[in-house]
Amino acid sequence: xxxxxxxxxxxxxxxxxxxxxxxxxxxxxxxxxxxxxxxxxxxxxxxxxxxxxxxxxxxxxxxxxxxxxxxxxxxxxxxxxxxxxxxxxxxxxxxxxxxxxxxxxxxxxxxxxxxxxxxxxxxxxxxxxxxxxxxxxxxxxxxxxxxxxxxxxxxxxxxxxxxxxxxxxxxxxxxxxxxxxxxxxxxxxxxxxxxxxxxxxxxxxxxxxxxxxxxxxxxxxxxxxxxxxxx
Numbered sequence: 001x002x003x004x005x006x007x008x009x010x011x012x013x014x015x016x017x018x019x020x021x022x023x024x025x026x027x028x029x030x031x032x033x034x035x036x037x038x039x040x041x042x043x044x045x046x047x048x049x050x051x052x053x054x055x056x057x058x059x060x061x062x063x064x065x066x067x068x069x070x071x072x073x074x075x076x077x078x079x080x081x082x083x084x085x086x087x088x089x090x091x092x093x094x095x096x097x098x099x100x101x102x103x104x105x106x107x108x109x110x111x112x113x114x115x116x117x118x119x120x121x122x123x124x125x126x127x128x129x130x131x132x133x134x135x136x137x138x139x140x141x142x143x144x145x146x147x148x149x150x151x152x153x154x155x156x157x158x159x160x161x162x163x164x165x166x167x168x169x170x171x172x173x174x175x176x177x178x179x180x181x182x183x184x185x186x187x188x189x190x191x192x193x194x195x196x197x198x199x200x201x202x203x204x205x206x207x208x209x210x211x212x213x214x215x216x217x218x219x220x221x222x223x224x225x226x227x228x229x230x231x
Contacts, residue, residue, distance in 0.1 A: 001071045001222060003042040004125075006032060007060050008076030011130060013047035016207055017200035024049070024205075031214035038219070044070075052101050053077045053109045060113055067122030074183075075113065076127035078167040079204060081106045090145035093153035099163075107170045114178050126175045128186045129168040130206050130214070133196045134161040137203025188217045 006012045014030025017023075036043045046059060056077050067073060081101035089097050101109070117124045138157045142150050154160065168186060175182040189195045189210070198210035206214060 001039075001041055003044070003070050004072040004074055005044040005066075005070050006047050006074045006076070007056055008047040008074075008127070009051040009080050010047070010049045010205060011079060012074070012076045012127070013045065013049055014211065015049055016205055016211075017202045019201045027208060027211055029208070029211070031211045031218060034211070034215045035218055038215075039222070047076070050080055051077070052080045053106050053113070054101060057109055057113055061116065064116060064120040067117055067120045070122060072125045073117050073122045074125045074127065075110075076129075077110065078106065078129045078171055079132075079164070082164050082167040086141040086150060087145055089153050090142070090147075090149045093149040097153070103167060103170060106167060107174060110171070110174045111178065114174070114180055125181045125183060126171060127183050128171045128175075129164065130185055130189050130199070130210065131195060132161060132164050133199045133203040134158050135203070136196070136199065136201055140202040140204075183218060183221050185214050185217045188213055 010024075012032065014027045014032060015024050016027045016030075018025045032043050032045055035041065046063070048055065048059065051059070056075075082099050082103075084097055084099055114124050114126075134157050137160055138147075138150070138154075151157065172182065174180070189198060189206075192198060192213070198206055198213060200207045200210075
């Protein structure tokens with residue numbers, strides 16, 4: 001493997017929460033940078049903070065003429081798609097609220113992206129989603145809002161984890177049904193003695209240790225690919 005590119009959200013971009021300064025920043029030794037440094041593989045990272053699958057489709061489509069030059073095109077979407085407008089929920093918990101991307105639209109758009117990549121000579125690879133820490137996440141998104149109203153709408157805090165997991169299930173389903181290779185970072189997080197220690201205080205972004213885990217998973221995955229190529 002000589003080169004690859006990344007399309008996704010803040011996870012693949014290497015965004016972490018600096019809890020001291022209470023702001024988001026880019027991790028210098030994020031998994032992508034560490035992988036490039038260790039392997040010599042050139043990585044073009046087109047991920048965007050806050051990117052949804054719909055925005056991803058727009059970005060990817062504009063670059064369709066470049067697909068064939070990469071060994072692999074790595075995709076990671078879902079974390080922003082399943083998110084809600086928590087301020088609106090806090091104001092009106094009795095109303096229905098939709099996620100940024102309804103789950104059916106998320107699935108259909110992901111399929112369009114994969115099909116488009118292949119039609120233009122690219123080879124897609126998918127990441128599934130790192131798990132969130134529901135308690136941290138709830139505390140983060142409810143800051144300055146009516147937390148009781150948000151909890152009333154949710155039913156229980158762990159509903160956040162289950163809802164997020166439903167989008168991960170779609171990712172795995174699309175990968176299986178389109179025969180797209182899947183880098184299973186989620187399982188490695190959940191196998192950790194306490195995966196919550198690998199997640200930032202916002203409950204959603206992998207921290208420095210989380211990125212090391214993603215690096216290890218990706219390194220193992222590519223080593224397996226190389227071994228299969230020699231068989």
